[in-house]
Amino acid sequence: MKKIISVLTIILASVQILSGQDFGDFPKIKKDKLLNDLELLYQGLDKFHTGMYWYTPKDSVDFAFEMAKSKITTDLNVLEFHKIIAPLVALSREDHTNIYLPEFVSEKLNEEIKFLPFTVVFLDKQLYVVKNGSDFEELDLQGKVIESINGETPIQIVEKIGNLFASDGFIKTVKYSDLEGFNLSKYYFYFYGQLSQFKIKFKNTEEILVIKSQTIDTINKNLKSRYKVITGDKEKDLLEFKFLDASTAYLGIHSFSNSDIKEESKETNLKTFLRNSFNRIKERNIQTLIIDVSENSGGTEGNEGILYSYFGDNYQKYLKVKAKTQKAILDNDVDKPITLKTFGFLERVFANKKMKDKSYERKQWIGYGLTAYNKEPEYKFKGKIYIIISPVTYSGGSEFSNMMFTNDLATFVGQETGGGYLGNTSGYSQELKLPNSQIEISIPALQFLMNVKPKLPFGSGVKPHYKVIPTFEQYLNGENASLHYILEQLENKN
Numbered sequence: 394m395k396k397i398i399s400v401l402t403i404i405l406a407s408v409q410i411l412s413g414q415d416f417g418d419f420p421k422i423k424k425d426k427l428l429n430d431l432e433l434l435y436q437g438l439d440k441f442h443t444g445m446y447w448y449t450p451k452d453s454v455d456f457a458f459e460m461a462k463s464k465i466t467t468d469l470n471v472l473e474f475h476k477i478i479a480p481l482v483a484l485s486r487e488d489h490t491n492i493y494l495p496e497f498v499s500e501k502l503n504e505e506i507k508f509l510p511f512t513v514v515f516l517d518k519q520l521y522v523v524k525n526g527s528d529f530e531e532l533d534l535q536g537k538v539i540e541s542i543n544g545e546t547p548i549q550i551v552e553k554i555g556n557l558f559a560s561d562g563f564i565k566t567v568k569y570s571d572l573e574g575f576n577l578s579k580y581y582f583y584f585y586g587q588l589s590q591f592k593i594k595f596k597n598t599e600e601i602l603v604i605k606s607q608t609i610d611t612i613n614k615n616l617k618s619r620y621k622v623i624t625g626d627k628e629k630d631l632l633e634f635k636f637l638d639a640s641t642a643y644l645g646i647h648s649f650s651n652s653d654i655k656e657e658s659k660e661t662n663l664k665t666f667l668r669n670s671f672n673r674i675k676e677r678n679i680q681t682l683i684i685d686v687s688e689n690s691g692g693t694e695g696n697e698g699i700l701y702s703y704f705g706d707n708y709q710k711y712l713k714v715k716a717k718t719q720k721a722i723l724d725n726d727v728d729k730p731i732t733l734k735t736f737g738f739l740e741r742v743f744a745n746k747k748m749k750d751k752s753y754e755r756k757q758w759i760g761y762g763l764t765a766y767n768k769e770p771e772y773k774f775k776g777k778i779y780i781i782i783s784p785v786t787y788s789g790g791s792e793f794s795n796m797m798f799t800n801d802l803a804t805f806v807g808q809e810t811g812g813g814y815l816g817n818t819s820g821y822s823q824e825l826k827l828p829n830s831q832i833e834i835s836i837p838a839l840q841f842l843m844n845v846k847p848k849l850p851f852g853s854g855v856k857p858h859y860k861v862i863p864t865f866e867q868y869l870n871g872e873n874a875s876l877h878y879i880l881e882q883l884e885n886k887n
Contacts, residue, residue: 441838510612528605543592685781697789806875814845
């Protein structure tokens with residue numbers, strides 16, 4: 394019952410003020426057509442999304458869809474419909490499940506709709522102005538802490554608009570970190586509609602500042618005229634290795650994507666980079682290694698295991714890798730049926746076993762299968778390990794963190810990972826385009842259940858042993874606050 398009440402709260406929050414809101418001049422879509430789209434969305438999540446009921450029970454999801462259905466009592470435009478169904482997609486509690494507005498909507502938003510004219514960042518749960526694109530050019534708002542917007546605290550706002558997008562399990566850090574930059578303005582509009590002005594209360598001031606909403610074009614012009622574009626600074630490589638002192642080295646693994654590494658890194662590939670780095674670590678007799686995966690949102694499956702192989706013993710990394718079905722046919726008896734498929738022929742036949750319930754489970758075959766890695770590396774590291782994590786540590790980045798955490802191989806510093814400790818549902822994502830609203834939902838097919846010890850609350854990410862929140866100045870200057878903390882606070886104690 395508690396789960397259903399929680400779901401009801403989410404749905405009511407998403408539609409409580411739908412009436413009278415201004416979502417722009419978009420054509421209305423017939424009520425019956427919206428209900429047909431809703432049925433296809435339900436079938437897509439129910440039939441194809443293997444992890445749909447991992448964190449939200451099926452009866453709660455069914456209840457949420459019935460509630461959403463009861464709210465579609467008249468014709469709605471695409472953004473009004475989006476506000477109703479986005480929380481349903483978010484009930485997957487899986488950050489690989491995404492919802493996208495049609496391209497023509499995004500184009501019109503960029504041209505016509507007016508938004509809160511700030512870029513922002515949440516540092517922990519404190520909301521800072523990064524850049525001011527409002528018509529108050531004379532006010533220096535950079536670094537100012539926002540205490541309320543239109544009478545609501547940032548925490549209250551995130552509790553509402555955070556239901557419009559998914560995060561893994563019950564991880565809250567992502568709900569704040571994902572609203573960085575212009576995303577808060579965008580999602581504020583998705584929830585509240587277009588407003589003519591915003592009443593902003595800043596910390597340590599009594600005055601309420603009234604800020605007029607602006608179009609994206611006006612905001613960009615204001616930002617361009619007020620803030621210098623820093624040129625000449627080289628972006629850091631996706632793969633970094635450096636010695637910090639005679640006994641300490643830094644390894645920055647900012648992606649596990651083979652294609653991104655090939656295109657954007659000066660390194661040849663991850664395997665070669667790691668072999669060369671750990672060879673140098675051995676030659677220099679490094680005793681402490683700091684591994685930074687705070688910006689690693691995943692990539693090519695198996696690369697997290699290659700990195701792990703330099704520290705831990707091989708073991709069965711996944712308890713299970715499962716697909717609910719090979720093929721799901723979605724049919725609302727009105728629109729053309731939609732087929733979503735999972736594996737290709739070879740993988741379906743040779744790498745997976747069909748179960749009695751018609752699901753598929755991975756078996757040990759060529760490739761990485763269920764184990765952490767295939768080959769023991771030549772240069773194993775046995776010294777002290779620190780791992781820097783953040784809400785952006787996700788997918789393969791979080792799987793590496795999960796393996797290291799469950800096997801007690803490192804001290805973690807930073808913020809809770811965005812990826813779930815128990816695993817994730819990803820892989821073979823299919824795009825479901827709802828035929829009447831043209832909204833697209835990316836639905837992942839494979840549920841990766843990790844072989845981890847029950848050390849953390851159900852639905853959480855890896856939690857750091859030492860929580861570090863950067864100051865605004867550190868954030869603005871691009872400083873690695875967690876690295877500073879390790880070097881200044883932790884290593885000095887030893």
